[in-house]
Amino acid sequence: MRRFIPEILLFFALAGPAAAHPALYHYLEINLFDAGEVPVYVTFHAPELIEGVVTPEDDLYGREWLATRDDATLAGLVENADLFAGEVFAFQFAEREVAPDFVYPDFATIRRPPPGSVVPDGCFSGAAMLPYTRGETALMIAFSATAQKRLMLIINRPAAFPEVIDLEPGEQYVLALPEAPLQAGAVWGIAAVLLSLILILVLALIGWRRGLFSLRKNPTLAK
Amino acid sequence: MKTISGFFVVMLASAASLYAQLPAGIQFEKGPLNAVTIEKAGQRLVIYGGGAPGADQVLMTHVRRDSTEFARLAAGKTGKVVAPASVADFLDYPSAHWTAWWEKRFDYYDQQVTRLPISPLAVAHPVAGGDTFAGPGGLELRVLETPGYTREGITYLLELEGKKIAFSGDLILAGGRVPDLYSFQDAIPEAKIGGYHGYGGRLGQLVSSLETLAAEKPDLIVPLRGDLITDPQGDITELITRVRAIYANYLSTNALNWYFKEERLTAAGRLVLGPEAEVELMDYSEHVDLPDWCKHLGTTKLLLADDGSGFVLDCGGPGPLADLRKALAAGLVTRIEGIFVTHTHNDHSAAVADAAKEFNCPVYAVAEVADVLENPGAWFLPGTSANAVEKVTVLADGEKLPWKNYEFTAHFFPGQMFNHGALLVERSDHAPVFFIGDSFSPSGIDDYCLMNRNLMREDTGFFLCFKKVRGLPEGSWMVNQHIPHLFRFTPARLELLEQRYRERIELINALTLWDDPNYAIDERWASFYPYGQTLAPGATGKLELRVWNHSVRDREIRVKLHLPSGVTAARSEAVLTLPARRHGSMTFPLSIADNAEPGIKVITADIASDDFDLKQWAEALVKIE
Numbered sequence: 001m002r003r004f005i006p007e008i009l010l011f012f013a014l015a016g017p018a019a020a021h022p023a024l025y026h027y028l029e030i031n032l033f034d035a036g037e038v039p040v041y042v043t044f045h046a047p048e049l050i051e052g053v054v055t056p057e058d059d060l061y062g063r064e065w066l067a068t069r070d071d072a073t074l075a076g077l078v079e080n081a082d083l084f085a086g087e088v089f090a091f092q093f094a095e096r097e098v099a100p101d102f103v104y105p106d107f108a109t110i111r112r113p114p115p116g117s118v119v120p121d122g123c124f125s126g127a128a129m130l131p132y133t134r135g136e137t138a139l140m141i142a143f144s145a146t147a148q149k150r151l152m153l154i155i156n157r158p159a160a161f162p163e164v165i166d167l168e169p170g171e172q173y174v175l176a177l178p179e180a181p182l183q184a185g186a187v188w189g190i191a192a193v194l195l196s197l198i199l200i201l202v203l204a205l206i207g208w209r210r211g212l213f214s215l216r217k218n219p220t221l222a223k
Numbered sequence: 224m225k226t227i228s229g230f231f232v233v234m235l236a237s238a239a240s241l242y243a244q245l246p247a248g249i250q251f252e253k254g255p256l257n258a259v260t261i262e263k264a265g266q267r268l269v270i271y272g273g274g275a276p277g278a279d280q281v282l283m284t285h286v287r288r289d290s291t292e293f294a295r296l297a298a299g300k301t302g303k304v305v306a307p308a309s310v311a312d313f314l315d316y317p318s319a320h321w322t323a324w325w326e327k328r329f330d331y332y333d334q335q336v337t338r339l340p341i342s343p344l345a346v347a348h349p350v351a352g353g354d355t356f357a358g359p360g361g362l363e364l365r366v367l368e369t370p371g372y373t374r375e376g377i378t379y380l381l382e383l384e385g386k387k388i389a390f391s392g393d394l395i396l397a398g399g400r401v402p403d404l405y406s407f408q409d410a411i412p413e414a415k416i417g418g419y420h421g422y423g424g425r426l427g428q429l430v431s432s433l434e435t436l437a438a439e440k441p442d443l444i445v446p447l448r449g450d451l452i453t454d455p456q457g458d459i460t461e462l463i464t465r466v467r468a469i470y471a472n473y474l475s476t477n478a479l480n481w482y483f484k485e486e487r488l489t490a491a492g493r494l495v496l497g498p499e500a501e502v503e504l505m506d507y508s509e510h511v512d513l514p515d516w517c518k519h520l521g522t523t524k525l526l527l528a529d530d531g532s533g534f535v536l537d538c539g540g541p542g543p544l545a546d547l548r549k550a551l552a553a554g555l556v557t558r559i560e561g562i563f564v565t566h567t568h569n570d571h572s573a574a575v576a577d578a579a580k581e582f583n584c585p586v587y588a589v590a591e592v593a594d595v596l597e598n599p600g601a602w603f604l605p606g607t608s609a610n611a612v613e614k615v616t617v618l619a620d621g622e623k624l625p626w627k628n629y630e631f632t633a634h635f636f637p638g639q640m641f642n643h644g645a646l647l648v649e650r651s652d653h654a655p656v657f658f659i660g661d662s663f664s665p666s667g668i669d670d671y672c673l674m675n676r677n678l679m680r681e682d683t684g685f686f687l688c689f690k691k692v693r694g695l696p697e698g699s700w701m702v703n704q705h706i707p708h709l710f711r712f713t714p715a716r717l718e719l720l721e722q723r724y725r726e727r728i729e730l731i732n733a734l735t736l737w738d739d740p741n742y743a744i745d746e747r748w749a750s751f752y753p754y755g756q757t758l759a760p761g762a763t764g765k766l767e768l769r770v771w772n773h774s775v776r777d778r779e780i781r782v783k784l785h786l787p788s789g790v791t792a793a794r795s796e797a798v799l800t801l802p803a804r805r806h807g808s809m810t811f812p813l814s815i816a817d818n819a820e821p822g823i824k825v826i827t828a829d830i831a832s833d834d835f836d837l838k839q840w841a842e843a844l845v846k847i848e
Contacts (some may be wrong), residue, residue: 021522021705023417024482048415118542121330148415148485152707159553162546164519164707169484178778 022123025152025166028089028141032157036170036180038130038139042085043123049080066122067111074107081126093132098129136181143171154209231428236819244443244453255425255836256293256318256447259390261383263360269297270379270390271447278302279359280348284392285373286310288827289838290447291340298344305356307375308349315343318823325755325823325846329599329609330569332419334674335374336746337603337842341787341825352377369394369436371429372406378436379655389441389455389824394432399461400431400735403467405673414491416483419605422473422671426466427494433459449736465734470495470729471503476720478664479671480504481706507665510541510710511700514653520546522570524658526648528627530551531557535672536646536658537564537571537704538578547578552782563633564588564615565660565704567595569608576612586615587624589635589644593617601753604642605674609704618644630695638662638688640675647695655699656709662688664703665710668720671743679728680741682804683847689721738834741773749780751843752808759848761817766792766843768828769808772801785828785839789819789847819847 014043022045022078030040039066046066069077082102104110110124119125126133130139143151147169155175245251252258253354258273267385269278271290275298283294283306291314306314315319317340324337350356352368362399367378371394378391401407410417411422412505418424436444438458444452452458472494474480485504494504500653518525523543524536533556538544550556559582564572575596579586588596593615595602600609620634625631636645639661646658662667668685670677678684692701692712694818700709728740735743742748748771758764772778777800784795793812801807823846827839 023420024705047417102434118540118545120540148486150481161518161525161550161553161555162520176494 022120026088026143026147027152027154029154029156030175031206032155032175032178035178036131036133038132038175038177040091042081042089042102042126042151043118043119044077044081044084044126046077046122046124047079049084056173066124069111071107074110077124078104078110078126081124085126088144088147090140090144091130092140092142093130094138096136098130100130102126102128131150132177132180134182137177139175139177140172141175143167143169144170225292229387242453245445246386246388248383249388251451253450255838256292257445257449258297259445259653260330261358261381263358263362263363266359268358268360268362269302270445271392272297276300277303280305282364282379282390283307284378284390284394284447285376286314286340286690287373287393288338288340288375288842289840290392291344292839295342295344303347304344304530305348305350306344306346307377308351311346311349314340314346316529317341317343321844322823323827325844328603328755328844329607330573332417332606332670333410334418334421334605336406338840341827346604350377367432367439368845369434371425371432372401374409374425376432379433380441382438386442386444387439389436389439389444390846391436391444392447394429394436394446395444395458395462396446396448396736397451397452397458397808398736399458399465401462401731403446403735403746404731405736405744409489411494413494414483416479416487416491420479422673423466423495426470426844427491428503429466430495433463444795462734465730469727469730469734471500472723472730473670475503476505476723478667480666481507481664502841505667505716506539508710508712508716510665510706510708513654513702513707513709516650517656517702518550518652520550523547524525524702524704525550525556526629527556529631530627532627533557533559534626534629534631535559535562535578537660538562538574539568539570543580544574544578547582558582559584562586563618563631563644563658564592564596564612564645565636565645565658566640567592567599567602567604567608568606568640568661570606571660571704572596573608573610576610579612587618587633588615589620589633590617591635591637591642592644595642596656598753600755602642603747603750604640604676605672609648619660634691636660636662636688636691637678637684639669639677640672641678641684642676645691647699649703650806651698655696657692657695657699657701658704659688659692659701660704662703663692663710663712664706665702665708668724669703674746676745676747678741678745678773679724679731680804685724686721689717689724693717720834737771737773739775741771745771745773746766747830749837749841750824751828751841753843755844755846757848758813758815760815760819760821762815764813764815764845765810766813766826767808768797768799768811768841769806770801770830771806772803775803777802778832781829781831782809783831785827785829787824787826787845789816790814790824790845791816813845815845815847821847 027043031039085102113119144156151167153165248261250260252273257271259270260274261268263395264278268280270282272293274297274439278297281294281298281302350366352366354366356364358364365380369376369378376392376394378389381388407423407425409421411421411424441455444455473765480488488602489502493500516527517618522537522539526534550826561584562575575586596612596615599607599611620632620635634645634648636643643660649655700711702709731740731743750769752767752769756764768781780799782797784792791814797809799809826840826843830837830840
C-alpha cells in the first residue's frame with residue numbers, strides 16, 4: 001500500500017489511461033510491471049454516470065461539461081463511478097475474489113486534467129491496486145452482462161506492445177500473472193527456519209565435539 | 224413523382240380552396256415562410272411573420288435564422304415577441320454564442336444545426352408548454368411543448384370561429400413531411416447515446432409531440448413552410464409511419480450494435496417505434512484477431528515491417544502518441560516512416576501534426592482529407608481538430624505506395640464521413656487487409672451522424688464504399704480503426720446492407736419535399752469555404768460558396784450575401800449554373816474596413832433556385848483582429 005499511493009498519484013498527475021473513444025467502449029487498463037501487484041485503471045465516461053434522464057441541452061458530451069461541475073456533482077459522479085466499477089467488473093485470483101478499492105483524482109484534476117493527460121474529454125479515471133501472492137498465477141476479470149457496451153481491456157507489459165482484448169458484456173478474461181516474489185512474512189519465516197537449522201547443526205556439532213572430547217579422556221568408553 | 228413546388232415558393236392552383244378552410248379572420252400568405260395575420264379590435268397578431276412592421280404581437284414557435292428574421296421584420300421596433308422561454312436568453316444575446324463558437328466549432332460533437340440568429344431580438348413574453356396567454360382583442364392562445372424538429376419547438380393553439388387551429392412551425396409539413404432529416408440529430412439520454420451518435424435523436428420527441436398534437440384534434444395546422452395541413456390526423460399518422468420506417472431501417476444495419484449492443488439500441492428504438500416494438504439489429508460478421516504485424520494502439524494502427532520500422536494509420540491524441548513513443552523507446556519499432564490519415568475526426572487526427580514533427584515523417588491522405596488536416600479552420604465538420612498538419616502528401620484514389628515488404632493502395636472512401644479515405648494493405652504472407660477507418664463495423668454501417676455528410680448517391684457515399692469493398696481481392700479483410708479485429712462481410716451481407724440502404728433512400732425521399740433526398744441529409748450542400756478566417760482591419764480576403772447540386776437536373780443557384788458592419792464584398796450577389804449531380808463554387812472578394820471593430824463577425828447567404836428560397840442559409844465566420 002505504501003508504494004501504491006505515490007504510483008497512483010503520479011499516474012493521475014501525469015497521464016491517466018489512454019481511452020481512445022470512451023463513448024464506444026469501456027476501458028480497463030492493467031499494468032504488469034511489478035510482480036506481486038496488479039494496478040488496474042478504469043476510465044469513466046462521466047455522462048454515462050448520471051442518474052435519470054437528462055436533457056441534451058446540458059451539453060453533456062461537450063468538453064467543458066466536467067470542467068464546470070460543482071463539488072457536489074463531482075462527488076456524486078465519483079460515487080456512481082465506484083458503484084459502477086463494483087457492479088461491472090469482478091476480479092478473482094484463483095479462488096480468492098477481490099474487491100478493488102478504487103481511488104480517484106481530486107476534483108480539480110477531474111475538472112482540468114493536467115497538461116499531458118491522455119484522459120479524453122468528459123472522462124475521469126479510477127485506479128486500484130490488486131496485490132497477489134506466490135502461488136496465485138492468474139487473475140480472472142469478469143465483465144458484467146449488464147455493462148451495455150463492450151470493454152477494451154489493455155494489458156501493458158515491460159518492453160512489449162500493449163495487449164488489447166475486446167470483450168463483450170458477459171465475457172471474462174483470464175490474465176496470466178508473473179510469479180509473485182516471496183512476501184516479507186514468508187521470507188522471515190524461511191529465514192527463521194534456516195536459522196533454526198543452523199542453530200541445531202551448531203549445537204549438534206558442539207555436542208558431537210564434546211562427546212568426542214570425553215571419549216578421548218576416557219578411551220574405555222569407546223569400546 | 225412528387226412536386227416540391229409549393230414547398231417554398233410556388234403557389235398551387237388548389238391553394239385557394241385550401242386557404243378557404245381558414246376562418247375568415249385569419250389572413251394567410253404563402254411564401255418561402257408563411258405569413259399569418261389576425262386583426263382583432265384594431266390590433267394585429269402575427270404568427271411567424273409577414274405584413275408591415277409594427278405588429279402588436281408576433282409569435283415564434285422556434286428559433287432558426289430565417290424564422291427569427293421573419294419575426295423581427297413583423298415586430299419592427301414596437302411589436303411584442305412571444306417565443307419559447309428556453310431560447311429567450313439566447314435571443315437576447317446571440318453574439319455570446321457566436322463569439323464562443325469561434326473556438327467551440329472545433330472538436331465539436333453536439334451536432335446541432337448552426338442556422339441560428341446573429342442579431343438580438345427581445346422576447347417580451349417567454350412561454351412554455353401549458354401556458355395560456357391573451358393575444359390582441361382577447362384572443363386566447365394555448366402553448367403545447369412540441370420538440371422534435373428543434374429542441375425548443377412549441378405549438379400555439381387558437382380557437383377561432385369554431386375551428387381549432389394549430390401553428391406548429393416546422394414540426395410537420397403538409398403531406399406528413401418535415402423540412403429535412405439532419406435537424407433531428409441529437410443526444411438520446413435515455414439510451415446514453417451522445418449527439419454525435421444520435422441519428423434521428425429527436426425523432427422520438429417528434430412522435431410524442433405529434434401524438435400530443437393529434438390528441439388536441441385540431442381542425443387545421445398552419446406550418447411555417449408549405450401548404451396548410453387540412454387533414455391533421457391523416458398527415459400526423461403519415462409522418463409517424465414514415466419516421467418509424469426510417470429509424471427501423473437505420474437500426475437494422477447499424478454499426479453501433481457492435482459497441483452498444485442490444486439494450487441501448489433497443490432503448491433508442493423504442494422511443495421512436497413504440498414501447499413494445501421489436502428492434503431488428505444485424506448480427507456480427509466474421510471477425511478474427513489482428514495479425515502480429517498490426518498493432519492496435521487506441522485508434523491508431525501501427526504496421527510493422529520486417530526490418531523493424533513502422534507505418535502508422537491515424538494518430539488521434541496524446542494516448543496513441545505516447546504509445547508510439549514508448550514502442551520506440553523500448554525498441555519495439557525502430558522508427559516511424561509515415562502516417563496515413565483515414566479521416567478528419569479528432570480521435571484520428573488530433574496528434575498527427577505532433578507525431579509528424581516528432582518522428583520527422585511524411586503524412587499521407589486522400590485529397591478530401593488532406594485539406595481539412597492542413598486548414599481545419601476552413602471547414603466545419605464534426606470533431607475537427609484545430610491542430611493543423613503542416614504538410615500532407617496527397618494520394619490519389621487508387622494510387623499505390625510501396626513500403627518495405629508492403630504495398631499500399633490509397634482509396635477515397637466516403638463512408639463514415641465524406642472526408643474519408645482508406646488504405647488497402649497487401650503483403651505476401653497475408654490476405655489483403657483494407658483499413659477502412661470508421662466506415663463499417665462487424666455489425667453494419669457507421670452512418671449515425673448525418674453531419675458527417677453520408678451522401679446517399681450511387682456515385683459516392685456508402686454506395687461507392689460498397690462498390691470498393693466488392694472489388695477487393697478475394698479473401699480480403701477489413702479493419703475499423705476502433706476495433707482490434709479483422710472482419711469481412713459475406714456477399715449476402717453486403718447485398719443486404721446495400722438493399723436496406725436503398726430502401727432508406729426511398730423512405731427519406733418521401734419524408735421531405737426536396738427533389739432529391741440528399742438535401743434532406745446533407746446540411747452542408749451549400750456552405751462557405753473557408754468557414755472561419757481571420758482578417759485584420761484594412762485587409763482583403765475571399766469567401767467561396769460551394770454548392771452541391773444533388774438534383775438529377777441542372778439548377779441555377781442564386782446567391783445573395785448578408786455582410787456585417789465593417790465587411791464589404793466586391794459583389795454581394797452571384798448566379799451559378801450547375802449541371803445535375805455536380806458541384807461548383809462562386810467566389811466573393813472581401814474587404815475589411817480600416818476602422819472595423821474587432822470581434823467575430825458572421826456572414827450569411829440567401830440561396831435560391833427555381834423552387835426554393837432559403838434565407839440566410841449558409842454562414843461563415845470572420846474574426847477581425
